[in-house]
Amino acid sequence: MIRIENMTKSYPSKLGPQYIFRDLNFDFPTENNVAILGKNGTGKSTLFRLLAKSEYPDRGRIVTNKAMSWPVALQTGIHPQMTGRENTRFIGRINNVRSLARYEEKVQEFAEVGKRFDLPVKNYSSGMRAKLVFACCMNIDFDIYLIDEATSVGDPIFRKKARASLKEKSEQAGVIMVSHELDQIREFCTSAVVIDEGKLTYYADLEEGISVYTQESK
Amino acid sequence: MVTLKQQLYAWRTVIFALFLRELQSKFNDKFGLSWAFLEPFVFILALSFFRGLLNEGDIHGISLFHFMMIGLVGLQSYTTGIQSVSMSIRKNKPLYAFRQVQPMSAIVTSGFLEVAIKVVVIALLALALYLVGDGISVDNYLLLIVLFSLLWIQCISVGLMFGIAAAFVPEVDKIKSMMMRPLLFISCIFFSLQDIPEEYWPYLTWNPIVHFVELARYACFPKYGSQGVDLAYTVETTAGCLFLALCLYHITWKKVLAR
Numbered sequence: 001m002i003r004i005e006n007m008t009k010s011y012p013s014k015l016g017p018q019y020i021f022r023d024l025n026f027d028f029p030t031e032n033n034v035a036i037l038g039k040n041g042t043g044k045s046t047l048f049r050l051l052a053k054s055e056y057p058d059r060g061r062i063v064t065n066k067a068m069s070w071p072v073a074l075q076t077g078i079h080p081q082m083t084g085r086e087n088t089r090f091i092g093r094i095n096n097v098r099s100l101a102r103y104e105e106k107v108q109e110f111a112e113v114g115k116r117f118d119l120p121v122k123n124y125s126s127g128m129r130a131k132l133v134f135a136c137c138m139n140i141d142f143d144i145y146l147i148d149e150a151t152s153v154g155d156p157i158f159r160k161k162a163r164a165s166l167k168e169k170s171e172q173a174g175v176i177m178v179s180h181e182l183d184q185i186r187e188f189c190t191s192a193v194v195i196d197e198g199k200l201t202y203y204a205d206l207e208e209g210i211s212v213y214t215q216e217s218k
Numbered sequence: 219m220v221t222l223k224q225q226l227y228a229w230r231t232v233i234f235a236l237f238l239r240e241l242q243s244k245f246n247d248k249f250g251l252s253w254a255f256l257e258p259f260v261f262i263l264a265l266s267f268f269r270g271l272l273n274e275g276d277i278h279g280i281s282l283f284h285f286m287m288i289g290l291v292g293l294q295s296y297t298t299g300i301q302s303v304s305m306s307i308r309k310n311k312p313l314y315a316f317r318q319v320q321p322m323s324a325i326v327t328s329g330f331l332e333v334a335i336k337v338v339v340i341a342l343l344a345l346a347l348y349l350v351g352d353g354i355s356v357d358n359y360l361l362l363i364v365l366f367s368l369l370w371i372q373c374i375s376v377g378l379m380f381g382i383a384a385a386f387v388p389e390v391d392k393i394k395s396m397m398m399r400p401l402l403f404i405s406c407i408f409f410s411l412q413d414i415p416e417e418y419w420p421y422l423t424w425n426p427i428v429h430f431v432e433l434a435r436y437a438c439f440p441k442y443g444s445q446g447v448d449l450a451y452t453v454e455t456t457a458g459c460l461f462l463a464l465c466l467y468h469i470t471w472k473k474v475l476a477r
Binding site for chain 2: 011052053054055056058070071073076079080081086090091093094095129159187
């Protein structure tokens with residue numbers, strides 16, 4: 001459970017502060033895999049980043065005792081000049097993994113990069129980068145994994161593997177996912193939170209959430 | 219509850235990781251890390267050497283070569299320090315997605331890296347001087363170390379303030395480089411404060427670098443004297459800058475993340 005207390009978040013702009021959320025109170029469920037649904041500009045990614053504490057609200061707070069992953073998107077924390085191995089070691093270090101060598105091995109195997117693990121990431125294709133980031137995240141034990149749509153690119157085989165490992169993780173951990181692609185969401189998630197005009201609503205049944213979301217979109 | 223010890227340990231891990239990352243990514247070309255030492259070393263050595271060729275002799279008991287070198291080390295440390303510390307906030311922006319990495323970790327890392335580089339440069343310079351048989355026998359090591367530490371604390375603080383300002387108003391970077399340029403001419407690098415008529419001193423002595431440089435010369439050669447400069451002033455400006463920078467950081471760091 002992640003509790004959001006009296007949260008206000010705005011961004012400055014030429015038209016004055018743009019409020020995304022105003023005095024929001026919400027208990028974000030994390031027991032099962034949750035999708036965050038909402039139109040463009042309703043604050044999906046903002047909520048996502050706030051949950052990860054990559055950004056902080058103007059007022060109010062977000063309380064949780066769960067270990068959360070970083071918001072896993074296409075490029076976070078990856079330096080193009082550094083090799084895959086160096087990038088992996090950096091992520092391992094700041095997340096305080098127990099054995100860097102074992103972590104490295106597991107990531108190399110999971111990401112299917114083989115020998116290219118020792119080449120600079122700028123030589124990777126975008127699919128390979130996404131795989132690397134995803135592998136880095138999956139091999140650290142978090143309570144909640146925050147996955148952005150970009151990470152679920154990759155070939156069908158990798159996606160199958162990703163789904164299997166997320167399934168396995170969801171025994172003890174939860175997943176929060178942001179995506180526009182309903183197929184992907186149906187693949188990974190079982191419930192939904194719909195954002196509309198700064199209000200959050202939880203739907204325990206994913207299909208119910210999706211139908212509300214698609215009707216809103218019309 | 220997280221104890222202070224765990225807190226410190228977490229900070230250490232992050233800063234260590236950032237430090238290695240900086241080393242790996244900054245010096246990725248053929249020259250590698252050696253360029254970081256070589257460039258300021260050659261710059262300082264060449265400039266002091268040619269200045270020394272132009273007119274022989276000494277300034278208030280210091281040979282021109284040594285005189286220039288001490289000044290340039292001080293100024294170079296200050297300007298490149300401010301430059302890289304203030305840039306580090308923006309450069310590490312993608313990493314703030316990890317909540318363990320905060321702007322302060324980036325500041326501390328780049329400050330630490332710059333200090334380490336400058337210490338090696340100074341060692342190289344000392345070695346070069348020793349090998350050509352022109353070594354400096356430092357009279358007051360303690361004063362020199364105090365000055366060097368104060369200079370770095372001040373320079374990291376000023377860099378932090380510039381970095382935060384540039385996060386909100388990007389134009390600050392342009393103003394910063396414009397402000398840095400005259401420092402070479404007003405910081406008593408090419409001349410001594412004692413050669414300036416005393417009534418004009420206030421126009422120069424507001425600048426803490428003047429105090430750092432002149433006191434460093436005094437620490438190496440006591441007969442050079444320390445007229446017009448004051449250790450207390452360097453301590454005061456450093457404390458002031460550090461206090462301001464930390465206040466500014468405390469109230470803005472969460473907003474800096476969203477920029």
